Amino acid sequence: MNYLRDGDRFSKLFGSFKFFISSAFVRMMIAVLFFLLATTKTYAQKISLSEKKASLESIFQLIEQQTPYRFVFNTIILEKGKPVAIKIKNAEIGEVLDLVFRNQPLSYTIVKQNIILKEKEISEQELTVINGLVTDEKGIGYPGARISIKSKNINTLTDQEGKYKLVLTDVRDQILSIEALGYQKQELVIQDDFNIDVQLKPDLKILEEIIIVGYGEVNKRDLTGSVGEVNMKDLAKAPVKSFDDAFAGRIAGVQVTSPDGQPGAVPTIIVRGGNSVTQDNSPLYVIDGFPIEDYNINAIHPDDISSIEVLKDASSTAIYGARGANGVVIVSTKKGIKGKSVFSFNNYYGLQGNTSQIELMQPFEFVKYQLELDSARAASIYLQDGKTLESYRDEKGINWQDELFREAPMLSSYFAVRGGNKDNNYAFSSSVFDQKGTVIASGFKRYQARLVIEQALTKRFKVGVNANMSGLKSYGTIFTGSRNTFFNILINTWQYRPIAGNFSLDELLSNAQDPAVASATNYQWNPVLTATNELRDRVNSLLTSNVYGIYDISKSLKLRITAGLNLSKLRNDEFNNSKTRQGNTSSSLGQRGVNGSITFTELSNLINENTLTYQKSIDKKHFFTVLSGFTIQENKFAYYGSGAIRIPNEALGLGGLAQGVPVVIQPQNSENRLLSFLSRLNYNYKSKYLFTATLRADGSSKFTGNNQWGYFPSGSFAWNVAQEKFMQGAHFLSETKLRLSYGLTGNNRISEYAYYGAINQGGNNSYMPGGTFISGAFVSNLSNPDLKWESTAELDFGLDIGFLNQRFTLTADIYKKKTNDLLLNAQLPTSSGFSNVFQNIGAVENKGLELTLQSFNIRNDKVKWSTSFNISFNRTKLVGLAQNQKELLSTVRWNSGNDYAQNPAYIASIGRPVAMFYGFIWDGVYQFEDFDRTATGTYVLKADIPNNGNPRQNIQPGDIKYKDINDDKVVDMQDRTEIGNPNPKFYGGLANNLSFRNFDVHVFLQFVYGNEVMNVNRYLMEGGTTTLGANQFASYQNRWTPENPSNQYFRTRGWGPSVYSSRVIEDGSFIRLKTINLGYKVENKLLQRLAIANLRVYVAAQNLITLTKYSGNDPEVSVFDSALTPGLDYSAYPRAKVVTLGLDISF
Structure with a gap:
């Protein structure tokens, strides 16, 4: 107014x-005058009150009981009122009301006998200034701290000097909140002093994060080695069957690749590049302290995992000695908790679909191509009943990819209960995971249960048991690996006829072969019948368990004894009925007829570990931890089974094996033992100077003689520079630690009897003197008792920096490691009678750079936003082979013929990466100008134009052309060279976590750059076959013709010799939206009454978007995934994109 x-x-x-x-x-x-006279009696009435924290309404009632006054107000404004504490006797109404409304946001007016209330305007309220200085633990002003009044929407940030200022009303008894990233949140009650200075206290939960290492744990700030961690909260937000599926791109230096997207497939994990050329490069898994080689990590449900650490440098892995060279993945599962039992449920349902489909020729282009291949025969098939090529121009084709693929459901249900008290704790969980594959009749199932119990028997002695049981079943046609041959189902899907012709779709679906071109040598087998009639079941039963006892001999000395058992039994069922190429008598494999087999692979692993740990501190400055112990481990392997061909009654399935002709499946058995002694010393001086020394001795039955024992030492040093006095002025640095480590580790991933010679019996070694058959025998390869470990020496330099009390952190590692004594076959002179012998020869070098950056961008009561980024660079180089040997050539068999199998696809040369694609450099297509035309009209290749490997007189315009490397005008084996690199230049990931009130979002991007893929699908699908009736990729429509002199695709039948070339080498770089998760935490009073502690609903997606130049289904592919043969794509199972809806609840 x-x-x-x-x-x-x-x-x-x-x-x-x-x-x-x-x-x-x-x-x-x-x-x-009359009014005053009338109210004199009223005002003369006295009021007495004595209340503590009474509401305004109750005060009003007391006043109304003692006086004729009545309060008039809107109930809404009372919500802003504050409790009243008042003690007064025989007071006038005015005096009482002044006391009641002194610190209230309300004012009053008396009109006759009515007391009218209204909300105070700002000008009516007393404004108070709150100011002060916020400093860090060193007393230096802290900029960016958040200052707020807890009950009001009032907040500010400290300036560059750490100062703040707030202006508000009703300041007394309000709570002042101070928040700063990396420091403890502080809350102070405002009284009479409005100048409030605050010194921040470091948050020890951030600074003292515990890292699990081999046989122990260490404070992260005291870590001297290189250890990668997985953010389990992020990992839990990926809708996957096992943690390895969400592992890719999460940790610097850890490369995770999948052969393809088949359900149940186990990805390959490589830590800091492959060390071995011929042996396994997989890391050692340690599951709750149990070291296991080749562990099937599908056996563990991701929600059971509490932490995952990856030991990367030799200082961290040397405690595992002969098995530590490839890195160590330590998985710790969730234990019981003290207090009342907590029940947890996590359930989600998802739908999967293919990320892409390959574009194929439509009917017009298909028939046109068939006529070019074989005009007479193609016309008799496709130009019947008056049809012409033009008849097919507008005909819609059959997309067999739609028939083979489907939208597939995925269901996960998880239950857990955890609890305990001061003397014991327990945890039990169970889960069911059911993933239907996007290819019909394929999928993966898991049934799993876990039990953890720990009981204190006395104050010094406690025992525990940890057991995980799981049943895994993968089913459906196998896409990759050694069984991936020319009649692969995906190749059949692409090549199968896109036109119905005189047949209905149902008729085509019911025929095992394309009825128009069926023959014993034709590979056009119905992909739908193949998928639904090939039985391929892999059932794996697993048990991993250990029992332990921990005895505190004294406050400083602890004894731990562990006994563990790991069992795995894999049953592999295969059956091919008459509707499959492998079981149909009309196929080229017809002599086998209906056939099947049942095989079993059994693995057992027994371990006993005994360790003593001694911890001692002197003057609270010097801290020592000494670990010493020994372990005994035994591994057994058995393989056996039965099979039959020409089974007369296919309706019996595998039950009819006994009726068929038996097939001998040679049983195999082996076992090995490992005896180890280990020790480690950790020294810590005030968390400023840190030192670790490790020594492990391993004795293995895989070796003999003087090489049966290996010794693996390591040492590391760390200097926390930020603790030095000269760094005290750098208050923005909360951590500056330099790390240096060096150590020796080993790789014993060879077969149990590799040092033995082998004797072959039977077969061509038999003879018949006098008509009597006598089986002969011969030595097939020489023994080598001097075989020993592959050993890896690694140097690592690391830097850990934290800014603004760990608001921003950077971890950087530079490493160089060299693996010596590679286990390879060395060539022998022919005079020896042997071609080669297994020896320790050659060396491989890896060096690289790893960077991890983490930041807490925003962190307050309402909004939290954090970012994690990592990137890794690794270069692998072959630095040695056998004497006078400069290279290794590797072949792969991906089709049923020998055309490509007899030519090497990879080369490993000294001084170059271990695996490089090998072949000819594609040089386009021969054009008319490359030929002289004779008088008869034929074309003759010009003398200065090199041939393509075929005889010059056979080469025609439109044929494929290769580069003449040595310029001798002849393309031959001497012109082969490196044509591509399957190894990435760098890889990594970017994760963002954002939460606002009850909403949370997780977004994770994975990227790989610089790797190349050999897409051999294009050899068969871009004009590389003479098989009539085989469809082709749509790209081949642009093939060379006289009217379309393309320089990209050769003419029909113009492929030249079946050799590898750079034509099919493609850029495999990609950026993938790997995971996105949007959740909402439900909070209301009903949930509280139902004792529900947490209820979160979420929508998640996996593999939603992939940006790549690669023309195949997916650039992340390697169907022959080994150190010497990576990055090849042949009919890989397409990777699915997944969208899920889930519910996470606990009470």
């Missing part, structure tokens, strides 16, 4: 109506 303007109007009225005003004034004075 503008009081000045109202006053001016009153003056004018007064001047115009003086008489009226005078009369009115008299009347008013009389009325006031």
